Amino acid sequence: MNGFSALLKRDLKLAYRQASDSLTVLAFFVLATVLFPLAVGPEPAILARIGAGVVWVAALLAAMLSMDRMFQSDYDDGTLELLVIAPAPLELCVLAKACAHWLTTGVPLIVAAPLMGLFLNLDPAGYGTLLLALALGTPSLSLIGAVGAALVLGARRGGALLSLLILPLFVPVLIFGVGAVEAALTDISARPQLFVLGALTLAALALTPWPAAAALRQAVE
Amino acid sequence: MHRFANPTRFVALARAVQPWAMTIALATLFAGLWFGLLASPPDYQQGETVRIMYVHVPAAWMAMFCYTGMAGASAVALVWKHAVAHVTARATAPIGAAFTFLALVTGSLWGKPMWGTWWVWDARLTSVLILFFLYLGYMALENAFDDRARGQRAAAILAIVGAVNVPIIKFSVDWWNTLHQPASVVRLDGPSIHPSMLTPLILMAVGYTAFYIWVLCLRVRADINMSKVRALKLRNA
Amino acid sequence: MAVFSGRDLGCERGERLVFEDVSFDIPGGGVTELRGANGSGKSTLLRMMAGLLAPTDGTILWNNIPVSEDADAHRARINYIGHLDGVKGMLTVTENLRFWGELTRGQQTDKQIRDRADLALATFGIAKLADLPARSLSAGQRRRTALARLIMRPALIWLLDEPATALDTSALAALDHAMAAHLGAGGIVVMATHEAIRQPTPKVDLDEFARRAAAKHRAAA
Numbered sequence: 001m002n003g004f005s006a007l008l009k010r011d012l013k014l015a016y017r018q019a020s021d022s023l024t025v026l027a028f029f030v031l032a033t034v035l036f037p038l039a040v041g042p043e044p045a046i047l048a049r050i051g052a053g054v055v056w057v058a059a060l061l062a063a064m065l066s067m068d069r070m071f072q073s074d075y076d077d078g079t080l081e082l083l084v085i086a087p088a089p090l091e092l093c094v095l096a097k098a099c100a101h102w103l104t105t106g107v108p109l110i111v112a113a114p115l116m117g118l119f120l121n122l123d124p125a126g127y128g129t130l131l132l133a134l135a136l137g138t139p140s141l142s143l144i145g146a147v148g149a150a151l152v153l154g155a156r157r158g159g160a161l162l163s164l165l166i167l168p169l170f171v172p173v174l175i176f177g178v179g180a181v182e183a184a185l186t187d188i189s190a191r192p193q194l195f196v197l198g199a200l201t202l203a204a205l206a207l208t209p210w211p212a213a214a215a216l217r218q219a220v221e
Numbered sequence: 222m223h224r225f226a227n228p229t230r231f232v233a234l235a236r237a238v239q240p241w242a243m244t245i246a247l248a249t250l251f252a253g254l255w256f257g258l259l260a261s262p263p264d265y266q267q268g269e270t271v272r273i274m275y276v277h278v279p280a281a282w283m284a285m286f287c288y289t290g291m292a293g294a295s296a297v298a299l300v301w302k303h304a305v306a307h308v309t310a311r312a313t314a315p316i317g318a319a320f321t322f323l324a325l326v327t328g329s330l331w332g333k334p335m336w337g338t339w340w341v342w343d344a345r346l347t348s349v350l351i352l353f354f355l356y357l358g359y360m361a362l363e364n365a366f367d368d369r370a371r372g373q374r375a376a377a378i379l380a381i382v383g384a385v386n387v388p389i390i391k392f393s394v395d396w397w398n399t400l401h402q403p404a405s406v407v408r409l410d411g412p413s414i415h416p417s418m419l420t421p422l423i424l425m426a427v428g429y430t431a432f433y434i435w436v437l438c439l440r441v442r443a444d445i446n447m448s449k450v451r452a453l454k455l456r457n458a
Numbered sequence: 459m460a461v462f463s464g465r466d467l468g469c470e471r472g473e474r475l476v477f478e479d480v481s482f483d484i485p486g487g488g489v490t491e492l493r494g495a496n497g498s499g500k501s502t503l504l505r506m507m508a509g510l511l512a513p514t515d516g517t518i519l520w521n522n523i524p525v526s527e528d529a530d531a532h533r534a535r536i537n538y539i540g541h542l543d544g545v546k547g548m549l550t551v552t553e554n555l556r557f558w559g560e561l562t563r564g565q566q567t568d569k570q571i572r573d574r575a576d577l578a579l580a581t582f583g584i585a586k587l588a589d590l591p592a593r594s595l596s597a598g599q600r601r602r603t604a605l606a607r608l609i610m611r612p613a614l615i616w617l618l619d620e621p622a623t624a625l626d627t628s629a630l631a632a633l634d635h636a637m638a639a640h641l642g643a644g645g646i647v648v649m650a651t652h653e654a655i656r657q658p659t660p661k662v663d664l665d666e667f668a669r670r671a672a673a674k675h676r677a678a679a
Contacts, residue, residue: 147378147382151362151375151378151379152362152365152375154366154371155362155365155366155375156365156366156367157365158365161358161361161362161365164354164357164358164361165358165361165362165379167354168351168354168355168358168383168386168390169382169383169386169390171351171390171393171394172386172389172390172392172393175393175394175396175397176393176396179396179397179400182400196393200389207385211378211381211382214299214378215375215378218371218374218375218378219371219375221371
């Protein structure tokens with residue numbers, strides 16, 4: 001666990017010193033959400049109907065935006081080589097990086113989500129479920145994103161490529177994330193969706209470190 | 222000539238299989254289309270549009286089959302570091318993507334008379350669409366590196382990750398679809414199928430598979446010849 | 459005494475044969491230089507020794523046991539300084555070193571890591587820069603910081619890729635001094651280099667292996 005805590009500590013320290021990076025992602029999230037009322041019109045009923053979906057899509061895109069940086073700077077400056085040959089297991093390093101990514105982008109998105117709900121005239125009954133769904137779902141975005149970010153290291157046009165690789169894999173999280181809020185709004189229990197979201201995150205936690213570590217090893221080979 | 226550029230036995234096998242696959246493909250596709258388009262009765266519900274099914278359903282099967290093959294070959298390539306397995310996976314991707322595209326287009330053409338619109342967010346169409354994106358991602362990643370070995374290793378990992386995800390995506394899309402759109406539409410696979418329709422369907426499926434093997438042999442041989450050429454150029458450089 | 463050796467190593471990169479049939483035996487307590495023209499594969503061989511790259515052919519052995527049998531134990535033996543410095547610009551020099559110490563801490567306490575960092579700073583004459591962010595360092599100072607990682611963690615085998623790049627005479631002397639101490643304790647140093655740092659040293663000459671392989675191919679043809 002030494003490697004995990006050392007890397008997490010370092011990444012959080014770096015994120016704190018480059019706080020504008022996290023704030024940019026947050027600003028993107030807010031802006032992307034604000035575009036929807038401008039595009040579909042300001043009728044409260046329509047906005048309330050699409051609100052949960054819009055928040056989730058904007059969160060997905062915002063998380064995507066910051067993902068290609070997850071390993072890029074370590075790859076560029078040679079730290080990644082050191083991580084690969086360090087005695088600490090590389091899979092734990094991946095978990096530390098994904099965890100740092102979630103803490104620096106996922107958590108701010110969750111915190112900002114209620115404000116977006118307000119903008120979109122979301123029914124008050126949906127707020128709790130929206131936050132819970134985001135809290136359960138966004139960690140899996142960071143984990144799946146880690147695989148994609150590791151795969152595109154050294155590729156031409158990595159950012160655009162990453163979205164092509166990762167967005168299809170985000171589909172289940174999106175469907176169940178939005179589904180949970182819609183269930184809550186129609187007075188059906190949202191528990192099945194929340195359970196599935198939790199299961200997706202647990203599965204991602206157990207499965208993604210291996211392909212991500214394999215991708216990192218072959219990236220520095 | 223070093224090993225990578227010279228998987229002799231595989232090339233010999235591909236060369237031997239290729240004419241057979243071509244013959245079977247052409248014969249069954251011709252027979253299948255004749256039975257499907259001319260010699261079978263129209264469906265009592267769907268009318269003549271049912272004939273699209275003979276092109277569509279086997280294409281959708283092949284879309285899945287090719288992805289499975291691609292992921293399997295990728296796993297072999299990563300575990301046993303077998304160069305030919307990489308080549309097979311790489312050669313399969315565009316064929317699979319073409320079948321997926323065919324399934325999407327024919328599904329859409331079939332949807333117009335049946336559902337009155339070109340595109341319906343039917344669970345099957347949606348999952349096939351996402352599968353199409355998975356193929357595109359694989360091909361884009363494979364070609365995104367200056368070092369070809371890097372591209373094929375990264376793409377192999379992606380193919381395996383994708384294969385694990387396909388059932389999850391399928392499950393979530395089915396779930397999403399039943400929630401948003403009660404299953405009232407006529408499904409492509411009707412209640413039960415009449416033998417006169419089964420014959421062309423099976424012929425077409427065999428034909429597609431043989432076509433896949435034919436094109437695969439062709440692509441693998443071309444790919445190996447290309448890498449021989451590159452290796453020779455590098456040696457003489 | 460421990461022996462680090464390679465048998466019939468071959469490497470293909472991007473369908474190009476970089477080298478073949480390279481063998482070496484490096485006993486403890488000595489420096490070995492990797493010599494060869496540009497493109498002869500010095501860095502590649504060094505990366506192979508570090509475990510970043512699997513040999514296409516042949517085996518790397520530690521005391522006549524293939525290192526691939528226990529990759530973790532091999533990683534614990536290696537200190538690798540590559541082309542890239544692996545220094546994070548947003549962290550101070552001390553933080554960079556301590557991160558590396560914590561990542562590979564083993565049984566060391568925080569106090570021991572802090573002491574080691576001080577020792578490493580002093581060894582490479584960068585104690586005065588300790589609290590500067592690394593982005594403000596010169597190329598030579600960054601290289602010194604990278605080399606200081608050698609002190610942060612005890613490891614038997616030092617693999618140095620062009621360690622003298624951007625170093626001035628006082629830094630070269632510091633490196634010589636650090637290597638002497640390491641060799642005195644029975645360690646191994648392998649370095650790819652153009653300039654001779656200490657003379658005379660045993661050499662692994664990749665050009666020589668390439669000539670032999672070419673002669674073999676001519677005889678076969």
